[in-house]
Amino acid sequence: MSELLKKAQIYQEERADRVPNTQRPSFHVSSPIGWINDPNGWSVYQGEYHLFFQYHPYNTHWGPMHWGHMKTSDFIKWERMPVAMAPDMEYDKNGCFSGSAIEINGEHILMYTGVYEEEVNDKKEVYQVQCIAVGDGKEYRKIEHNPVITAKMLPEGCSFHDFRDPKIWMKDGIYYALIASKDKDNDGQVVIFKSKDLKKWDYVNSLDQSEQRYGAMWECPDLFELDGQDVLIASPQFMEAEGLEFHNGNGTMCIIGKVDTSNKLIRDKVHAIDYGLDYYAPQTLEATDGRRIMIGWMQSWDNYITPEEFEWSGIMSIPRVLNVKNNRLYQYPVIEIExxxxxxxxxxxxxxxxxxxxxxxxxxxxxxxxxxxxxxxxxxxxxxxxxxxxxxxxxxxxxxxxxxxxxxxxxxxxxxxxxxxxxxxxxxxxxxxxxxxxxxxxxxxxxxxxxxxxxxxxxxxxxxxxxxxxxxxxxxxxxxxxxxx
Structure with missing residues (x-):
């Protein structure tokens, strides 16, 4: 374990219990201490539901990103876990950004974006690369093959600054990763990579693009099949308002359609996921009973309202069961709340x-x-x-x-x-x-x-x-x- 990770774990355990329970939400995930944002690694592992999240324990504002960790058996009561990852490698020294997780052969596989800076021609350049960590539900180690995907593997002209938030899944023995990116025209897109062993990855194609309409970058993408449809959810940045459907700034978006044989998403319907002031970066999992369940970050990047006296900042939404009806995504609180x-x-x-x-x-x-x-x-x-x-x-x-x-x-x-x-x-x-x-x-x-x-x-x-x-x-x-x- 690195000194940075050990420091974060000790800091969390020393400080988190000082926050009075009367101040915290009772049945929503909230930051143990310091800052949290995007849900990460929302997954099933050994019959329990694990939620990781972007985490800066040392301050109630965004900072060098760690991965915090909680788990639950019923989506309502949550158990705090040790900090899972810290920015302690050269390829992620400026942050372990958002990602996802799956269970494979008894191991918990995390896929995340590592961020690092380098001086290039007297100019500071930021690079975002995709990395893997493996664990047992409590402790995680980053594999020696990291980073496993870099922007050099994208088509020529795509951004290496904006290349993040991998969503990993397995189908027919092949691993796939959906990653947010920008193409050569600086347009938001989501791209697909595939691998047989988690180490060597190949570019497949661009699944869908913003087309200069739905924001400039689609953060935290997620793709799944539901009720006979293919559903892509994402969180566009720098949106311009469209009536009451989409508001300015960072928002949420659902695209319902079908992925064709060339791995292109053919759209039937595009609509916002949530119309409130504070909802971003939702991520889904398939529960052990087959339900598709989504959780999001309840905060706006542009409207920070955490009280100054709080030592924590950041709340997740209630987990929500998803369905598709009449080309629309429905969401409703998990029945466990009852x-x-x-x-x-x-x-x-x-x-x-x-x-x-x-x-x-x-x-x-x-x-x-x-x-x-x-x-x-x-x-x-x-x-x-x-x-x-x-x-x-x-x-x-x-x-x-x-x-x-x-x-x-x-x-x-x-x-x-x-x-x-x-x-x-x-x-x-x-x-x-x-x-x-x-x-x-x-x-x-x-x-x-x-x-x-x-x-x-x-x-x-x-x-x-x-x-x-x-x-x-x-x-x-x-x-x-x-x-x-």
């Missing part, structure tokens, strides 16, 4: 203009399901973490077919993005809005997960009222549970 439901509240009622419902329900660790039967109004509002002049509003406008999330009055003291909107289907009976809240996280799923919206708030935890209001009448069934883990 085992932790307590204090059931259910009420069939009408919300009437001019009345307050703030004494009806409360909570900051809740599963709230609203089944709306009638919406004779122009706006229906749900206020969460409400009290002392603070609140976060979810507004549903049935005539405009828009849901708006607004954290302007959540207690923020930074000039950051607070409002985001998403377009949904026309109103129909039994329309469902499900809100899963874990102290600071608000994840909303509309109509069984056809639309998802994930955002953070850092309102004081003792502010936990929930209120409803409308300018007309809304008939609905309110079903609410406390989540106790």
């Amino acid at each position: 085992a932790y439901r307590n204090n059931k509240f259910i009420k069939d009622m009408s919300i009437i203009a001019g009345e307050s419902y703030i004494q009806l329900i409360k909570g900051r660790e809740i599963d709230l399901i609203l089944k709306i039967n009638k919406a004779e109004c122009s706006c229906f509002e749900i206020k969460l973490a409400c009290g002392n002049g603070r609140f976060t509003t979810i507004s549903y406008e049935p005539m405009k077919e828009i849901i708006t999330f607004d954290r302007t009055y959540s207690g923020l003291r930074k000039d950051v993005q607070c409002i985001r909107k998403m377009k949904i289907d026309p109103f129909h009976e039994d329309m469902e809005i499900r809100i899963l809240m874990d102290k600071y996280t608000i994840e909303m799923f509309v109509d069984g997960g056809k639309y998802a919206m994930s955002s953070l708030i850092y309102t004081d935890l003792d502010i936990d009222n929930i209120d409803f209001s409308t300018d007309g009448q809304v008939d609905l069934v309110i079903e609410k549970y406390d989540i106790c883990v």
Whole structure:
């Protein structure tokens, strides 16, 4: 074990337990100490689910990337593991960037991007290369053949600066890796490599490209088959807004189609994965029961709102089960969360203009399901973490077919993005809005997960009222549970 890795492991164990559990989310992965971002190595190993992540334990801001590590048996309770990797080799001395993992013959294989800098003609050049580490679920060693893929293996003109985030899988005895890249025209693309032994890799082709429309770099790509379709998910950088579908900056994207015999993705549908303020870099695994389960990083690169007094920064989303229906990716919280439901509240009622419902329900660790039967109004509002002049509003406008999330009055003291909107289907009976809240996280799923919206708030935890209001009448069934883990 290198001194850098040993230092990180000791630092984590000395500091992580100092963070009070009352401050942490209860059923979401959060940083043990310091900073985390992209989920990595989301995989099954020996019957348990392992999650690695980009990790800088020494600061609550991004820094030299390590791989942190947690595992779970039910997607809700998580066990902290030793730091898995540190930037301790020449080929990754500037960071162990994002990657993935698979189990092969009892070994846990990690594939990641190593980053290093060199002086070339008096200019500092950054190189990104793909590397392999092998372990037993707790300890990992980097293989001597690293780096196994370099930008020299790409077609002429492709970027060696932007070449990262490998997603590895095996099919018919061959290993494949899908990697984010930029082509000779500086256009975002995802490329495929293959190998028989994890050591010698060959370039296959470019699976799909941005075409100068969907951002300039597709980070953290993932490709899988689901419900008879091929699905590519990615996180484009430097996007330009398109209506309410895609927002500026870093976002998420799902492409549904079919991969043809030449390994090209023929698109049927392109849409955003999550419409909230804080969701990025999702990655999927196939669970032992066959479910496709996705987890993402709940934070925005451009809207850092972690409170200054926190010694940790970074939360992952609730793991979500995926399905494809009518050429659209649906996502819904894993059913395992239901085992932790307590204090059931259910009420069939009408919300009437001019009345307050703030004494009806409360909570900051809740599963709230609203089944709306009638919406004779122009706006229906749900206020969460409400009290002392603070609140976060979810507004549903049935005539405009828009849901708006607004954290302007959540207690923020930074000039950051607070409002985001998403377009949904026309109103129909039994329309469902499900809100899963874990102290600071608000994840909303509309109509069984056809639309998802994930955002953070850092309102004081003792502010936990929930209120409803409308300018007309809304008939609905309110079903609410406390989540106790």
